[in-house]
Amino acid sequence: MPEIRYNIITREWVIISTERAKRPEDFAKPNPRRGTPATYEPGCPFCPGNESQTPPETLRISAKGSWQVRVVPNKFSALDAEGELRRHNTALKREISGVGIHEVIVETPTHDRTLAQLSEQELGNVLSAYRQRYEAVALDSRVSHVTLFKNHGERAGTSLEHSHSQLVGTPIIPPQVRDRMETALRFYDERGDCIFCAELADELMDEVRVVEQSDHFCAFIPYAALTPFHLWIFPLRHTATFLEATDAELADLTGLLRRVLRKLYFGLQNPDYNLSLRTFPREARGMKYYHWYLSLIPRVTRVAGFELGSGMFINVALPEASAAFLRRTRTE
Amino acid sequence: MPEIRYNIITREWVIISTERAKRPEDFAKPNPRRGTPATYEPGCPFCPGNESQTPPETLRISAKGSWQVRVVPNKFSALDAEGELRRHNTALKREISGVGIHEVIVETPTHDRTLAQLSEQELGNVLSAYRQRYEAVALDSRVSHVTLFKNHGERAGTSLEHSHSQLVGTPIIPPQVRDRMETALRFYDERGDCIFCAELADELMDEVRVVEQSDHFCAFIPYAALTPFHLWIFPLRHTATFLEATDAELADLTGLLRRVLRKLYFGLQNPDYNLSLRTFPREARGMKYYHWYLSLIPRVTRVAGFELGSGMFINVALPEASAAFLRRTRTE
Numbered sequence: 165m166p167e168i169r170y171n172i173i174t175r176e177w178v179i180i181s182t183e184r185a186k187r188p189e190d191f192a193k194p195n196p197r198r199g200t201p202a203t204y205e206p207g208c209p210f211c212p213g214n215e216s217q218t219p220p221e222t223l224r225i226s227a228k229g230s231w232q233v234r235v236v237p238n239k240f241s242a243l244d245a246e247g248e249l250r251r252h253n254t255a256l257k258r259e260i261s262g263v264g265i266h267e268v269i270v271e272t273p274t275h276d277r278t279l280a281q282l283s284e285q286e287l288g289n290v291l292s293a294y295r296q297r298y299e300a301v302a303l304d305s306r307v308s309h310v311t312l313f314k315n316h317g318e319r320a321g322t323s324l325e326h327s328h329s330q331l332v333g334t335p336i337i338p339p340q341v342r343d344r345m346e347t348a349l350r351f352y353d354e355r356g357d358c359i360f361c362a363e364l365a366d367e368l369m370d371e372v373r374v375v376e377q378s379d380h381f382c383a384f385i386p387y388a389a390l391t392p393f394h395l396w397i398f399p400l401r402h403t404a405t406f407l408e409a410t411d412a413e414l415a416d417l418t419g420l421l422r423r424v425l426r427k428l429y430f431g432l433q434n435p436d437y438n439l440s441l442r443t444f445p446r447e448a449r450g451m452k453y454y455h456w457y458l459s460l461i462p463r464v465t466r467v468a469g470f471e472l473g474s475g476m477f478i479n480v481a482l483p484e485a486s487a488a489f490l491r492r493t494r495t496e
Numbered sequence: 497m498p499e500i501r502y503n504i505i506t507r508e509w510v511i512i513s514t515e516r517a518k519r520p521e522d523f524a525k526p527n528p529r530r531g532t533p534a535t536y537e538p539g540c541p542f543c544p545g546n547e548s549q550t551p552p553e554t555l556r557i558s559a560k561g562s563w564q565v566r567v568v569p570n571k572f573s574a575l576d577a578e579g580e581l582r583r584h585n586t587a588l589k590r591e592i593s594g595v596g597i598h599e600v601i602v603e604t605p606t607h608d609r610t611l612a613q614l615s616e617q618e619l620g621n622v623l624s625a626y627r628q629r630y631e632a633v634a635l636d637s638r639v640s641h642v643t644l645f646k647n648h649g650e651r652a653g654t655s656l657e658h659s660h661s662q663l664v665g666t667p668i669i670p671p672q673v674r675d676r677m678e679t680a681l682r683f684y685d686e687r688g689d690c691i692f693c694a695e696l697a698d699e700l701m702d703e704v705r706v707v708e709q710s711d712h713f714c715a716f717i718p719y720a721a722l723t724p725f726h727l728w729i730f731p732l733r734h735t736a737t738f739l740e741a742t743d744a745e746l747a748d749l750t751g752l753l754r755r756v757l758r759k760l761y762f763g764l765q766n767p768d769y770n771l772s773l774r775t776f777p778r779e780a781r782g783m784k785y786y787h788w789y790l791s792l793i794p795r796v797t798r799v800a801g802f803e804l805g806s807g808m809f810i811n812v813a814l815p816e817a818s819a820a821f822l823r824r825t826r827t828e
Contacts (some may be wrong), residue, residue, distance in 0.1 A: 166594025262498025340807030440805030473772030475672030
């Protein structure tokens, strides 16, 4: 019989199709990409030599006389970097001027390399760029929250093939973050504990859904994973915001994240995915009830009407089986 | 400058890209469907003559010696129709046995006809099947809520081409419904009014986002629409559950829904879409703060990492422009 599981952090119910679950191997489909990508594309705004096609850099991490990571304002920004924050409320309507920061983090000069193919040092530079820009953008007085995410592949919504992440500083706290804050605050009120720390302790005790562990981080498939291979990466040390991660922790995360990305790359044949860094707002620094983490959702199945119409997901893979599969998948 | 708008019912913030908004016409792309569908497919389990390929009918609406609508249990049910409801709670985990009802509503015997192409009488039969099965399934003591939805087209997640809807009776109230209930209850507590009635009154006063009106219903693009052409259809009369709609209201809804579907069909060239009927649980019948409605989301853009990582949507169409476009689109 299927199981319906509850995620205490997201407050989502997920139908786990234990009987008609596919075998983990069955999700590994070669992804039909359009044509064969080249190491260099003359028309690509993120390729070396085309730097003038992007707005001026906000950060550059150099490598071998050139650059390895570049951060630039998004040319097609969803928000306006200039202008004042105005808020207009009526009885039923709330409106805020669309000011904010929208940047692109170009992760490699090589057109066809994916995040999983970067060396540990190169991936470390990407995470370092994340933190440097996160810190800078969070200081903008109009910004209430910074969202950091990456879309890999067409099914994940990428419009540009060249590997990149995005950073969006919004003048509001996004709904999902606000919901996590409400839930975490209530849990702390009732139990005197951080809900993320409690969940992590539970997963470490159960062991069966853990994929990778390092000195400072744990990657696991949540008990009520929304989709096959849905991964959470939690820092072991209670830390409310990404800003509080130490250099040693970031270096350790680099190694773990790389192993996880390579397991997906080899085990599921370079699947499309969405990666996001979920951190609480800058002001939450030091708070006892929030906890930053990474979420990775491979797009191996499709979100359809039932999910949209109910907020309930159907996961056709058993989280324990997905975790076991990833544990035994090679990283090299 | 873009606007960030808040939907008071869903508590979602949406970035409305007023400047880089596309013109409504630009979303009308001919949908590349696989091959040319035929009026009859020998291998299709929903085509006449193949009735034995589905489990036994739970409802049949006859027409011209044969049938027009058939409702059958889903052969690949996400939930188990047999078995007892068991609940298992530990300190951090909640699990319920996956019992429930999962049915398929076959809307027409003709393989290649879409909902928009049905006659008013035929569409009325589909809505009648919705209500009959909704009533029956809601009486199952293990069922806490019934979700009714339709996926049209591949981007909306359909696996079978032959036009059909689905009904899922779950042993829990799905998260989105529970969230709407919490929000509505809080609004009523603060304002003494139904939040849906208040929103409807506001939209009727503003007029600019209204697409279609009838004696008993109003179709509009919400002020903070999540995506281009995102439509809500509200009953004008305060009614908490779909069960309370009268026959006259259902007949009126049939006409309005058909006009809306045909506007999308002609204006956006038969776009993929998800349609869902959002009703509160059976026990909410007569309650002052809930209000059932229909939600229709054409899949003309793609949900990507920013939405997944923040719960915030970017709508690249101005709701007022989308509504004006649909108002002037033909229905015949």
